[in-house]
Structure formats: C-alpha cells, structure tokens
Amino acid sequence: MALINEHFLKLPDNYLFADIAKKVNAFKVSHPNADVVSLGIGDVTRPLCPAVVEAMHKAVDEMAGAGTFRGYGPEQGYAFLREAIVKNDFLPRGIHLDPSEIFVSDGAKSDTGNIQELVRWDNSICVTDPIYPVYIDSNVMIGRAGELRDGRWSNVTYLACTAENNFVPQIPDRRVDIVYLCYPNNPTGTVISKDELRKWVSYALKNDALIFYDAAYEAFIRDPDIPHSIYEIKGAKKVAVEFHSYSKTAGFTGVRCGYTVVPKELTASALDGSRVALNKLWNRRQCTKFNGASYISQRAAEATYTPEGREQTRQAIDYYMANAAFMRRTLSELGLEVFGGENAPYIWLRVPDGESSWRFFERMLYNAHVVCTPGVGFGPSGEGYVRLTAFGSGESCSEAMDRLRKWL
C-alpha cells in the first residue's frame, strides 16, 4: 500500500491568491460592468528588454543549427553566466566568489523551497513575520514545522515585523538552527541596514546557525547604505546561502532563471561533529534532481549584464519605482500610514481604524474596485495591513490612486 506524506495534509487548502481570485470573481459576477484594477499579485508587467530579446533570438538560432545546438548543459549552469554573475553582481561590491559557488536555477522559488533538504528534519526554523509563504510551507511538507495552531506552526519561531518595531526583527533570545531572511522584503517592502544584518551574521556565527537569505529584490534598492548582499558583511560566507532571481529584476517571471550562492566556506555539522560543506551537498542535490536552466534562459540572463542590458533593466525598475513613489505620495496625502516602496516594489499599508486585512480588502474592492493583498495572508503579524504592488502599468496605478482618493 502506498501511503502519502501526511505532512502535506497539514497545509491549509487554500492558497492566498486563490482566495483573492475567488472574492474578485464573486464581485465581478455581481458587478459585471465594473472595471477592476489590480494592485494585488506580485507579477511584473513590463515586457522583456530589447537586449534580452535579442540574446534569446540568437540562442534559439543556435539551437536550430546542428553545429551550434545545445542539449543538456551543466546542472550548475553555464560557465558564461556563472562568471558574469561573479563579475557583475558581487565583485563591484568587494565580494569575491568563485563561479563554483554559484548555482544557476530556474528561479528562486524552487531554490528557497528546496534548500531545506540539506538539513535534518528536526532542525528548528525561524522566520520574520509576515513572510513569503514558500519558506514555511516547504518546511511543513517534510514535517519540520510541526502543527498549525491559530495561524502559527508549533515548531516555527516567528519574529514579528510591524510598525511598532519599525519592521526590524528582534534577534531570538534562544538558539535556532535556521533563519530565513528576505531583504528588501516581500511583502512589507522594508529593508535591513548593514548594522542590523551584521547582528544576524554574528548570531549565526555564535550559535552555529544557518541563514537562508533571499535577495530577490536587491536590484530595487535605491539607498546607497542598504546592503545588496549578505556577503557584504564579514563572516557571512561561513553562515549564509543567498538566493537571487531575474524574475523581478529583469521581468523573467515567465522566462525562468535565478541563482543560488553557496560559498565553499559554508559548513554545517554532521551528527559525529565533523563539518560538511553545503556547497558539496547542494551540488549533489542539484545534479540528482535538477537538469539545469534552459540554455536560452541563461543567455537571456547573461544579456542583463551587457551595457545595453543593464541600462534597459534599470529603466524597467525605474518605471516600477516611479509607480511606488507615486503610490506612497498619494496614500500618505490621504492620511494613511505607508511603509516600504522606497527600496522595493511593494507598499505596505496600515489598515486604518483597526479594521482587519480581509475586511479592508473587501471594502476597497467594493468601493474603489481596486484589488490589494490582505497582509494576514503572509503571516499573523500581517494582520491589520495590506500589500499594494508597484508592478502594474503607470496608467493602472494612477487610475487606482484616483479611485482610492475618491473613496477615502
């Protein structure tokens, strides 16, 4: 008899965005003529930039010729991309990595979800709250998170990030094995300072803990003092894995490409006390379960580092950040408490008058025909907030702000 993995049954049935879609559809059925503007889902809308499109066309042409065709590539990614990553994303920040410490993948969601396979099922995990749901759910699936009680998993330490603590998570007062950090943050759009990040690296060094650092929004940072990589902190290579994605940076949500940094210095303990390099384990894991990102996607990613590619991706990011600035300004003028949106494409809005996230979501939908994401969907400390994304078109963003102005 085949028995299923019971841990999957512990995961709540409904995914946040499916719930939102259901409510939006119910609204549309009763209001067939309403034109709904979505500031909800975190997907990009700008097309791929010309430099990327050209590189992809060229790669397709290579695939079409017997002499230049490519089959399976290296599981870790092509050397041309791993070298471009080291040279462009890290060297200018004074971070020296070897291409063998870079693992190209089909995106950061798979890698942030899969990385937990490298550690034992009984390690303790700690997350900032609210949070990108993948970190917790991937741990639930293998039984590391415990049981769900009142919206919290029993074996997970939640570090509240709210306006009250200025969205700075407090370092736990006991030891945990694994810490997930995501900066700039999805969903709050807030960032971490070098001093705060240094505290985490010290904590991990002192407690022999691992940090899984999601830097998917690194390219949106405007403030020169905010770290783009955890490896800007001394000692971080000994404790941290870092995840990157071209999805938000270069509009690759449909192309699929990202990478994960696993430094050679990064080790964790085996039961007999010996130290094991995670680079070797991740390499083994990827070679067994992953056959590489497509050649075409990797050429596309490489093109983001050419002078044209850089300039064009920067323009797309500027476009979204102009939306974010406009939203911040409008919402602040309306007397709302607004966070994020300065170094990230997300605005985190405090729901006025102590109303719940879902209630405010519904009122915004029915009164302004604008869709947001209820903060509580990202964790218990997200209650009382909603997330708005800057990923829409300038027109839809300005239409949404007009409607909110009229409504509020």
Ligand SMILES: *Cc1c(COP(=O)(O)O)cnc(C)c1O
């Ligand atoms: C969008 C996003 C990613 C990127 O996922 P991909 O699989 O690369 O598209 C990773 N982490 C966070 C927090 C995100 O919001």
